[in-house]
Amino acid sequence: MKKFPMISAAALALTLLVSPAQAATDLPASHGFYDEMTYLVNKGVISGYEDGTIKPDKIVTRAEAAIMIGKLKNFKGTQTSTNFKDVSKSQKASGYIAEAAKAGYISGYPDGTFKPYAPITRGDMSIILDLTFNIFNGVGASFSDVSPNMKSYNAIATMVSGNITAGYSDNTFRPNQAITRGQLAAFMSRVLEPKFKNDTHMANSYLRDKTKIYSYSTKQGTATLKFEEVPVIEGNDFGFMWVTRTDWNSATTLLVENETKDALIYGLPYSEAETEIVYPIQVGKTFENGLGERYTSTITGVNKTVNTPYKKFTNAVEITIESGEKYYMVEGYGSVKSLDAKGETVSELSSVK
Structure with missing residues (x-):
């Protein structure tokens, strides 16, 4: 045998x-x-x-x-x-x-x-x-x-x-x-x-990690961002993009972002886009923004310390809108905190999973 x-x-x-x-x-x-x-x-x-x-x-x-x-x-x-x-x-x-x-x-x-x-x-x-x-x-x-x-x-x-x-x-x-x-x-x-x-992603990119889920505390409640595949809607391709959900209503918002050597741009799909930050980053640099009515934003600080419920950041870029509102950008996280013209918190990063 x-x-x-x-x-x-x-x-x-x-x-x-x-x-x-x-x-x-x-x-x-x-x-x-x-x-x-x-x-x-x-x-x-x-x-x-x-x-x-x-x-x-x-x-x-x-x-x-x-x-x-x-x-x-x-x-x-x-x-x-x-x-x-x-x-x-x-x-x-x-x-x-x-x-x-x-x-x-x-x-x-x-x-x-x-x-x-x-x-x-x-x-x-x-x-x-x-x-x-x-x-x-x-x-x-x-x-x-x-x-x-x-x-x-x-x-x-x-x-x-x-x-x-x-x-x-x-x-x-x-x-x-x-x-x-x-x-x-x-x-x-x-x-x-x-x-x-x-x-x-570029070196020192301000784009978020697409494998993570980001949560933000706001005055209304908690908003989450998750990168996921969106099916074809009315013949339009969507594919993978950021999907925003909140705990105060059932609506979802789709968000797309794109980073070039000149800027990080975000907006709604098949719509106009906003410039969130411009490169190279230099204090005093200005850029125009706004959908419809235009306004000017200025980079007013680098390596700023920003406290959020998620963690303390010491490398934030501060951007001030001409109306007095501010927001803070961090490499690998995007916007981590935003303030209104009175300096009160509008939204801030609360968790990354």
């Missing part, structure tokens, strides 16, 4: 706990996209190669991108004929390409080809993600190499407002640059999971 080798329970448990991404020989934990690659491997979107590698720095082809999108959307992927003259039924990605094209997520070229083996660019990937997922298209950033006459212009703005990417430090987006498996994993992970959106 054939005997099978014995495997200890500990060894078996260890085997089950190690994901394909963790076992990949070319994906150390120190890799810039290790977490994103692991996340998508565990979701079954990315798989490794027979040689034990996962190739995070390999350029992604248009066919490979279609497969990854298809797996996220739970397409069957059964090989089939397509409407593209260079994608036959015998090709591995044919089913995913056909289904994605039918759904309107991808398209080919005027000559009837899809160019499945051509590298996919950052601009093209922005278009595909914009068409595939519910992402709010709000205030985008301006890049020196992205102009309004480009096909990917609106999609790139959506990627920025949706915290999918922030571009490069030299104020470029590089829309024609080919994208790697690791970079694509980052794009897709940020579409799906708020914790990865934090990676797009």
Whole structure:
């Protein structure tokens, strides 16, 4: 009788706990996209190669991108004929390409080809993600190499407002640059999971941590802010954004915010936006604000000490509105306290969970 080798329970448990991404020989934990690659491997979107590698720095082809999108959307992927003259039924990605094209997520070229083996660019990937997922298209950033006459212009703005990417430090987006498996994993992970959106925040950002729930004490009661996915409403994409709820009524308010190298802007979706703080931060710097009637705000202090029920901050930026009202901004927390013209507290941060 054939005997099978014995495997200890500990060894078996260890085997089950190690994901394909963790076992990949070319994906150390120190890799810039290790977490994103692991996340998508565990979701079954990315798989490794027979040689034990996962190739995070390999350029992604248009066919490979279609497969990854298809797996996220739970397409069957059964090989089939397509409407593209260079994608036959015998090709591995044919089913995913056909289904994605039918759904309107991808398209080919005027000559009837899809160019499945051509590298996919950052601009093209922005278009595909914009068409595939519910992402709010709000205030985008301006890049020196992205102009309004480009096909990917609106999609790139959506990627920025949706915290999918922030571009490069030299104020470029590089829309024609080919994208790697690791970079694509980052794009897709940020579409799906708020914790990865934090990676797009600038250094010393005043944006809140999107994995936390913020509560504020006000004269009326307690208001909470939670970053969550909002479904499509009346044909408009909303995606992930801050949702405000209060304990004094059942109404909810949606809040979007976007940070560029020049300012942090916030407002209601599909409406006008307010400037909350401008960069670089300098005492005496002024900026205009207001929806309709305009008013001037001035940065009147830095490294201010502010006491709130949550904690004492010693690095707050004080901003004074021309009417005498003040509010205080802190890196990683946004506004932590606001005062009326008499100096009385209007709202203040009470908890972060």
